[in-house]
Amino acid sequence: MDARYKRRKLTNSLSTLLSGVAVGIGLLGLIWILATLFIKGVPAMNWAFFTESTPAPGSEGGGMINAIVGSLLIVGLTTLVSTPIGILAGIYLAEFGDRSKIAAVTRFVTDIMLSAPSIVIGLFVYALFVATTKHFSGWSGSIALSLIAVPVVVRTTENMLKLVPGSLREAAFALGMPRWRVSLDVCLRAVQGGVITGILLAVARITGETAPLLFTALNNQFFSWNMDQPMANLPVTIFNFAMSPYENWQELAWGASALIAMLVLLLNIVARVAFREKSHS
């Protein structure tokens, strides 16, 4: 009896220890990556990094301004396009989609698109857009990213709208409001914090996406505002520069990685904190 008791106790301690080790591995991974970015990336972020364009092969110095502006344009446009689409689709699923077959299928497909391989979305936009217009462009990069961002917005909007109490909806109906105004002015307004969280998470998700841009926006060595041409952007530039043999290119890539990581983590944390406060009040 005593030996058995000891063995059970030992197994238990061992399992607790191992689960602690597992958490340690996860935390170690996060801290290790962030520390690497901090040590290698922050020194690279000097004045030239934010003012000069990417250097030609073999030349010294240079910066990332063309890629930073390109990323801002592509991500900005994507956010403008995917926010209304995502919110309206989310409203359909939450407000009209109770017993509809289309809604059930859409919900299922949206969940799958959330995890679908982003490189295949790049292929799709290439076939649809780049192959027909015969050139790579910032526009097509934005389209590819929108296809990734929309499902994120749809799902958070729907989940948030589901939290609106039925009594609030009924009260609005009792005042004689039409359904569309109840959806937009009552329900959506009641959960706007949560919906904004969804948009922030979508932006965080697409800011670092590289694969769908590889054969849509491509890259551009020069500064450009023209969305109809190949456009420099941070992720693809990091990819090209990290794989290059030039040391100053690699340094720039570390700087750009640190910049993206800071932005993405900041967005994630802001989204979480903002939503937590909302749900407590």
Next chain:
Amino acid sequence: MIDTNETVAQAMERQAAKSAKFLRQDRLFAGVTLSFASLVLLTLFGILVSLVVQAWPAFQEFGFGFFYSTTWSPTDGNFGAGIGIWGTLVTSLIALLVGVPISFGIAMFLTESCPVWLRRPLGTAIELLAGVPSIIYGFWGLFIFAPLVQDYIQPWMIRWIGEPFFGGPPLGLGIFTAGLVLALMVIPFIASVMRDVFETVPAVLKESAYGIGCTRWEVVKNIVLPYTRVGVIGGIMLGLGRALGETMAVTFVIGNANRFSLDLFDPGNSIASTLANEFAEADPTMHIPALFGLGLILFIITFVVLSISEWLIKQGEKKAGVK
């Protein structure tokens, strides 16, 4: 505002007109939102159709052999998906073998042993790991992690395990390292699903088990795991779906060699890494269709895996609703 001289009939008519107007607006609104929701569906069909259309020349040229041939040679225009499929499946399998036990440990720690005040910050930290863009995993994997694997892990494994899977030479880059980086990437996804389903176990069940003297491990093994089995498998499938389609992290560290080898330390290629490396400079006659063929295979595999995962996680949630 209200006309006091209005008759009852007039008022009713006015109301009816207003109701009709509201009804029209509502129908329009429902239609507009429906059309946006359908966009998501259309995208899915669009992806499938465009991939099939673009890949068709490759299927015609190589026939069924395209799916298993291990020749991938852009120079003489001979293509088969075997290397890519092998690389994709094996790296994902390594990721699961390494990642699932760790994710389970994390979920168990967060739901059972962790002090309450620490749960939130720890959970958030693990979720942040999911937020790190994949290109950063790749970059870190290439410059920091792969050299360590090459210097410490691989020589040790070659010495103690060796042929046929760990024969060497220790290059650092290759299928094995890609699997390890993928493992780190899928941990947060699997762990957060597991944590969520573990939390659905009714407290009464667990308390009864503790009440008859079970240890924490026995509660997890005999109560929590059987109760949440379906959801746990769903979470693992979600991780698998993520690992299969991951592009950038794999592209950096897999070594990018179009050569088939059983040895996991050899460089290889996954479907996604082949696409990322070759597509922009591919020749449109047969190379591009072959790459689209790879994309189609990848999309179908991940679609099936993710569908199963969705379905299982839903089943798990339903159970939580019944309690």
